[in-house]
Amino acid sequence: MTFGLDYTGIDVSPTMLEVFKSRTSADLNLINTSLEMVPSDGFTNIDLIMAIFTSGSYVNMDLGALLSLLRGWLKPHTGVMYISFLNRTSLTHIARWGLKSCIEYASRRTNSDTVPARRYSKSELLQACKTLGLTGTVHSLGPLAGLLQIPILWRINATMLDTTFFTHTIEITATRTD
DSSP: OOTTOOOEEEESOHHHHHHHHHTOOSOOEEEESOGGGSOTTSOOSBSEEEEOTTGGGGSSSOHHHHHHHHHHHBOTTTOEEEEEEEETTBHHHHHHHTTOSEEEEOSTTOSSSOEEEEEEOHHHHHHHHHHTTEEEEEEOSOTTTTTOOOHHHHHHHHTTTTOOTBOSEEEEEEEEOO
């Protein structure tokens, strides 16, 4: 069910698109390509662009180019983007990679099949938004999110929501200001 919405999904992995298709009966437009291959005029007047699970970090573009591309697709004044990235100051990664902006990253706790992943800080995300005429807000799930699944830590972490220092992920919500 799409609730009267048009949905387009873009993923470089055909397997992920098949998994997604298998979980819904909705009529969807799924595109098997990398975001870098979609032309800047590929979409217009989009209400919501959403990239979850740090997927913004795996796009092979610098931050300004990525946000500029997505900004061009948004509906003026009301279009919103919600993009998740790896945080440059992640507590779980700082010992291994320091504050490097680009790392070789393997997800799902594997050591093979690494991909380049870009990491950003809160100030980098906000400055890029400002430069592009976007109103941006940075969020996080807190520094303990995803580390240990212990109920007492959930309560401690809840007091630190939107504290971006040492969090694994960092998310930006941005709207066009024109």
